[in-house]
Amino acid sequence: MLEVRNLSVEIHGKPILDGLDLTVRAGEVAAIMGPNGSGKSTLSYVIAGKPDYDVVSGEVLLDGENILELSPDERAAKGLFLAFQYPVEIPGVVTMTFLKATMNAQRRARGLKEMTTPDFIRAERAAADRLNIDQEMLRRPLNVGFSGGEKKRMEILQMALLQPRLAILDETDSGLDIDALRIVADGVNALRDKERAFLVITHYQRLLDHIKPDTVHVMSKGRIVKTGGPELALELELNGYRDYAADAA
Amino acid sequence: MAAVQETVDRVRSIDVGEYKYGFVSDIESDKAPKGLSEDIVRFISAKKGEPDWLLQWRLDAYRRWLTMDEPKWARVEHPPIDYQDLYYFSAPKSTPGPKSLDEVDPELLRTYAKLGIPLIEQEILAGVERPRVAVDAVFDSVSVATTFKAELAKAGVIFCSFSEAVHNHPELVRKYLGTVVPATDNFYATLNSAVFSDGSFVYVPPGVRCPMELSTYFRINEKNTGQFERTLIIADKGAYVSYLEGCTAPKRDENQLHAAVVELVALEDAEIKYSTVQNWYPGDSEGKGGIYNFVTKRGDCRGARSKISWTQVETGSAITWKYPSCILRGDKSRGEFYSIAISNGRQQVDSGTKMIHLGKDTTSRIISKGIAAGHSQNTYRGQVSAHRLATGARNFTNCDSLLIGQNCGAHTVPYIEAKNNSAVFEHEATTSKISEDQLFYCLQRGLSGEEATALIVNGFVRDVLQQLPMEFAVEAQKLIAISLEGSVG
Numbered sequence: 001m002l003e004v005r006n007l008s009v010e011i012h013g014k015p016i017l018d019g020l021d022l023t024v025r026a027g028e029v030a031a032i033m034g035p036n037g038s039g040k041s042t043l044s045y046v047i048a049g050k051p052d053y054d055v056v057s058g059e060v061l062l063d064g065e066n067i068l069e070l071s072p073d074e075r076a077a078k079g080l081f082l083a084f085q086y087p088v089e090i091p092g093v094v095t096m097t098f099l100k101a102t103m104n105a106q107r108r109a110r111g112l113k114e115m116t117t118p119d120f121i122r123a124e125r126a127a128a129d130r131l132n133i134d135q136e137m138l139r140r141p142l143n144v145g146f147s148g149g150e151k152k153r154m155e156i157l158q159m160a161l162l163q164p165r166l167a168i169l170d171e172t173d174s175g176l177d178i179d180a181l182r183i184v185a186d187g188v189n190a191l192r193d194k195e196r197a198f199l200v201i202t203h204y205q206r207l208l209d210h211i212k213p214d215t216v217h218v219m220s221k222g223r224i225v226k227t228g229g230p231e232l233a234l235e236l237e238l239n240g241y242r243d244y245a246a247d248a249a
Numbered sequence: 250m251a252a253v254q255e256t257v258d259r260v261r262s263i264d265v266g267e268y269k270y271g272f273v274s275d276i277e278s279d280k281a282p283k284g285l286s287e288d289i290v291r292f293i294s295a296k297k298g299e300p301d302w303l304l305q306w307r308l309d310a311y312r313r314w315l316t317m318d319e320p321k322w323a324r325v326e327h328p329p330i331d332y333q334d335l336y337y338f339s340a341p342k343s344t345p346g347p348k349s350l351d352e353v354d355p356e357l358l359r360t361y362a363k364l365g366i367p368l369i370e371q372e373i374l375a376g377v378e379r380p381r382v383a384v385d386a387v388f389d390s391v392s393v394a395t396t397f398k399a400e401l402a403k404a405g406v407i408f409c410s411f412s413e414a415v416h417n418h419p420e421l422v423r424k425y426l427g428t429v430v431p432a433t434d435n436f437y438a439t440l441n442s443a444v445f446s447d448g449s450f451v452y453v454p455p456g457v458r459c460p461m462e463l464s465t466y467f468r469i470n471e472k473n474t475g476q477f478e479r480t481l482i483i484a485d486k487g488a489y490v491s492y493l494e495g496c497t498a499p500k501r502d503e504n505q506l507h508a509a510v511v512e513l514v515a516l517e518d519a520e521i522k523y524s525t526v527q528n529w530y531p532g533d534s535e536g537k538g539g540i541y542n543f544v545t546k547r548g549d550c551r552g553a554r555s556k557i558s559w560t561q562v563e564t565g566s567a568i569t570w571k572y573p574s575c576i577l578r579g580d581k582s583r584g585e586f587y588s589i590a591i592s593n594g595r596q597q598v599d600s601g602t603k604m605i606h607l608g609k610d611t612t613s614r615i616i617s618k619g620i621a622a623g624h625s626q627n628t629y630r631g632q633v634s635a636h637r638l639a640t641g642a643r644n645f646t647n648c649d650s651l652l653i654g655q656n657c658g659a660h661t662v663p664y665i666e667a668k669n670n671s672a673v674f675e676h677e678a679t680t681s682k683i684s685e686d687q688l689f690y691c692l693q694r695g696l697s698g699e700e701a702t703a704l705i706v707n708g709f710v711r712d713v714l715q716q717l718p719m720e721f722a723v724e725a726q727k728l729i730a731i732s733l734e735g736s737v738g
Contacts, residue, residue, distance in 0.1 A: 050689050072692035081693075088690040092708025101704060102694035109695065141708065158694065 001026045001197045002047075002166055007058030009039075009046050009222075016042045018222035019058070024166070024215075027194035031208055032201045033233060034219035035241040040201045041085060043219070044170045047199075048082040049075050062166065077109035079165030083155040083172050090142040095154070098142045099124060103161055127160040131187050148175035156187040167191070168199045173207035185210030205237035220244040284333040287311060290443050293338050297412050300419060310432040310442035317436045323599040324628045324660060325568050327541060330506060337444045337477075397461065404460050406490075407452040411479050414450035421452055425483055429512035429549040429576070437508040437570075438545040445479035445510065453488035453519075462718055464493040478509040484519035486552065491522040493721060507566075509544045517552030517579065524717055525573075526725055528565035528732075531596050539567025539596070546573035547603075550582035550611075558585035559602065560716045562725045564732040567596060572630065574603035577611035577639075584613040587716040589725075591706075591732045592625030592657070601631035601662075606642035606672065615646040618710045621657035622733055632664040635672035642672040650680040651709050653702060653733065703730035 002024040009017040016039045024030045034040050046053050047060055049072035059066045067075050090098065103123075104114040115123070128138065131153050143151050152172055159167055169188070173181055188198065188211050200211055208216075208230065216232040217224045218241075225244055226232065290311045294304040319330075401408050407418060414422050432442040453459050484490050494511075507529070513521050523546075532539025542565075548557035559573040575584025586602035604613035613633065621627035627650065635642040650659035661678050683705050691701035707714070707726055714722050 048693050051685065071698075072689060073695050073697050076693055076695035084690065084693075088684075088686050090687055090690075090705060090708055092711035093704055098694075098704065101700065102691075102696055105697065105700060106695035162694070 001028075001063060002199070003059075003061040003064075004043075004047070005059045005061070007043075007046070007060065008056040009042060009058075010054045010056055011042070011052060015056075016053075016222055017046065020219075020223045022217065022224055024197045024199055026165075026197055028215060029192065029198040029200060029211065029213045030215045030217060031211075031213035031233060032199065032217045032219050032224075033203065033205075033236055035244065036203070038219045039222040040219055041170055042222075044082055044168045044199070044201055047075075047168060048072055048080060073105070073109070076162075076164075077106055081159050081162055081164030081167045083152075083159060083167065083169045085171040085174060087143050087146075087151040087155055089144045089146075091144055093142050095138045095140060095142045096124070099138070099158065099161060102158070106162060123161060127157055130190065131157050131160070132183055133157055149177065149180035152176055152180065152184055153187075156184050160187060160191060163191075165195065166197045166199065168201065170201045171203060172200075173202055173204065181207065182210060205233045208233045218244055283336055285311075285335070285337055285444065289337050293444055293446075296338065297415070299415055302423065303415060306427065306432060307443050310439050311444075313433050314436070314439040314443055317439060319436050320570075323570055323630070324626060324662075325570060325597040325599050327568055330541075332440075335506060338446075400460055404457055405454045406457060406459050407450065408463055409450055411445075411448040411450050411481065414481070418450070418452065421483065422450070422481065425481055425512070425514055427512075429514060429547050430510050430545050434545060437543040438510050441477050441479060441508045441510045441545070445477045448479040448509070448511075449482075449492075450480070451482040451490060451492065453484045453490045455486040455488060455516075457485075457488050459488070459490040462491045462493055476507045478507075480509070480511040481514075482512070482521060482523070483514045484516065484521050484555075486516045487518040488516075489520045491524070491718065493524050493526075493718065495526040495528065505538075506541050507543065509546075511544070511546040511573075513546075513548035513557055515548065515550050515552060515555035515557050515579075515582075518554050519552060520556040520558075521548060522558045523548070523560070523573070524721060525559075525561040525563075526721060526728065527561065527563045527569070528728060530567075531565050531594060532567040535595065540565065541568045542566035542571065543568075544571040546571065547576065548574070548584070549576045550579050550584060550608075552582070553579040553608070554581045555579050556583040556585070558587070558716070560587040560713065561589070561600075562713075562717070562728070563588070563590040563598060563600060564728055569596075569598045569600050571600045572602055574605070575613060576605045576607065577613060577642075578607045579611075580608040581610045581612075582608055583611065586613075586615045586617070587713040588617045588629075589620070589710045589713050589729070590617070590627060590629075591620045591622075591729060592627045593623040593732055594625060595623070596625040598626070599628045599630055601629045603632040604634075604644055606633075606635040606639040606644070608639060610641040611639055612642070613644045615644070615648070616712055617646075617648045618713055619648070619650045619659050619661075620653065620706055620709070620733075621650065621659045622653035624656045626658045626660070628660040628662060630662045630664075632666070633674055633676075634664075634666040635669060635674075637668045640669055640671045642667075642669075642674075644672075644674045646674070646676045646678075648676075648678040649709070650678075651706065652680065652682045653706075699730070699734055702733055706733060 004020055004022040007017050007020045032040055049070065055068055060068050062078055062080065100120050107114055128135065133153055137150065143154060146154065172184060176184060200213060213230055216228055216230060218226040287308060290307050291304065294307055430438050432439060451463060482492060513523060515521050529540040529542055550557050557575050561573060563569055573586060577584050584604050588600065590598045590600050592598045601617065602615055615631060617629050619627040619629050629648045631646065633644045633646065648661050650661065652659055659680055663676055665674055665676065667674060683702060687705055688701055691704065692698065706729055714725060717725055
């Protein structure tokens with residue numbers, strides 16, 4: 001489903017990704033682990049289309065189509081979702097309004113009819129209940145004054161409503177206590193199916209106790225340096241990133 | 250070429266010499282030649298069959314106006330206006346409007362379509378010439394209007410055109426006209442006093458809560474009030490009225506200069522809520538042909554515990570020069586000003602308010618949200634002052650500006666003056682830009698750049714939108730999105 005080929009990326013002339021290759025198949029949950037500064041977040045931003053990054057070479061294929069020339073909203077319409085490490089606050093914009101606007105924008109882009117308000121409320125209630133999100137929270141401005149855990153749950157709620165084909169979770173576990181972590185993981189697991197792929201970016205093994213990956217990639221200095229099964233994550237937990245940092249240095 | 254400019258040019262090309270008859274004696278004629286003189290003022294007054302006192306009032310204003318200069322302090326620029334090159338009474342019948350919508354600025358039509366305005370109504374707004382029958386068929390609101398009038402009459406509320414009021418309620422007009430905005434007030438208000446065409450008149454008797462929101466919508470369809478509008482609203486003791494002015498549809502007008510005057514009078518314990526949505530034609534993308542909107546709006550909280558609240562959504566006009574103000578004369582009276590001013594393209598906005606605290610324990614609140622995009626300039630200019638005797642006066646001011654893009658400007662010019670030391674004035678101001686992170690976040694969720702900007706801006710102005718009557722707020726929200734189109738690269 002996702003194929004990243006020889007991707008090199010710079011920001012303000014400084015190289016961040018260096019000939020990165022990565023393949024994620026439909027139905028797969030792939031984890032990317034790596035030390036701070038290895039380029040994990042940059043990879044997620046470049047796939048999602050954040051400006052300010054210069055792609056020096058390479059391709060990002062989604063279902064065989066190079067999406068690097070597409071705007072972020074066009075990529076979203078193709079089923080790409082990024083759960084942000086630091087979800088952005090939008091003052092004055094009621095969360096409910098935002099959710100409905102995004103769902104309908106994607107539906108329009110796919111040539112579908114817009115959702116009616118009752119249909120939207122039904123979908124939103126069901127998804128929010130599963131994530132233990134109070135309706136009152138959805139009447140507040142998006143992410144404004146939300147705790148770290150609330151922000152992350154809100155990201156997963158949006159993912160559940162938008163039903164992406166490829167979801168990238170960027171350090172979704174950071175700042176979560178163990179209960180919140182379980183709720184978030186349950187939300188992700190509920191969406192797992194053979195048509196949908198996940199790219200789970202994390203620094204720590206603990207998220208992967210709850211979201212069992214099929215594949216684990218280790219990233220260092222802007223490229224994937226090792227690929228293996230879930231056991232690789234455990235090994236990292238034991239030995240840390242020392243080997244990889246040294247290897248790349 | 251923009252339709253407005255086209256028409257303006259066409260109007261200009263008509264030779265005044267065509268006009269063969271002396272206009273002063275020819276009361277039956279519908280036209281006066283270009284230019285302004287005492288005779289023109291007399292002509293206007295005579296056409297309306299006005300009483301002598303009103304004619305004298307107009308003439309005094311005219312003589313005063315001759316001695317005045319245009320105000321120069323606002324942050325707006327425009328070529329000099331030749332006041333002798335304008336028509337002051339109903340443009341000549343030979344002035345052709347566009348023959349069909351094909352001759353109208355396509356940008357304007359696109360906006361109409363987005364607002365969901367029916368085709369035939371679009372033609373009327375764009376000033377396409379049609380047989381009157383068709384117009385009446387579209388605005389089949391006569392029966393509705395009649396029902397409304399009956400209900401208002403039952404409550405004792407007077408709501409009519411200014412001209413009707415001069416004839417039917419001369420004592421009220423004479424008592425209040427010019428008592429809030431004196432005929433000598435400023436260049437444009439004085440000009441208006443001399444040549445005003447028509448407008449609205451409202452009187453709510455003591456203790457009456459006006460049973461409905463009063464809207465100009467019904468009345469304006471009866472008659473085009475033109476460029477020198479004059480409105481007078483009086484809420485007698487303990488009365489309440491909410492008045493809605495304007496229309497979200499961008500209305501084309503062949504008159505480039507608009508100089509309206511609005512006067513509000515609130516007596517003891519009375520409350521007036523005045524809401525405006527202003528969306529006059531802003532000109533084309535080069536700024537050509539838009540309306541100059543030079544308006545004087547002022548409310549007088551004349552009685553104790555009275556309240557006047559202005560809410561405005563300003564998105565149109567090439568130039569906006571407008572400061573809806575409150576004179577807080579009565580003890581414990583309250584003034585409010587809620588404003589959203591959006592400028593895009595080459596628009597220039599210089600708008601704000603004045604809160605003049607004269608009475609004891611008077612309070613005022615100012616919430617202003619300015620949004621500048623494109624190559625526009627957006628200035629908030631406000632004055633808060635407390636008189637020596639206005640002990641315990643309080644004001645809270647919050648001015649936020651939002652910039653979209655690199656080529657626009659937002660400016661805040663507050664004047665604060667307290668002449669007694671018990672006055673408490675608070676002032677907050679912020680200027681921000683829509684952050685790249687906010688935009689990217691919205692785009693990642695599937696919103697287009699324009700949708701995202703509109704959403705963020707709507708969030709920015711939410712406090713003010715909430716002050717608008719419900720149905721107005723929904724329209725205003727749509728309008729904000731449309732006004733900002735093309736502002737995101």
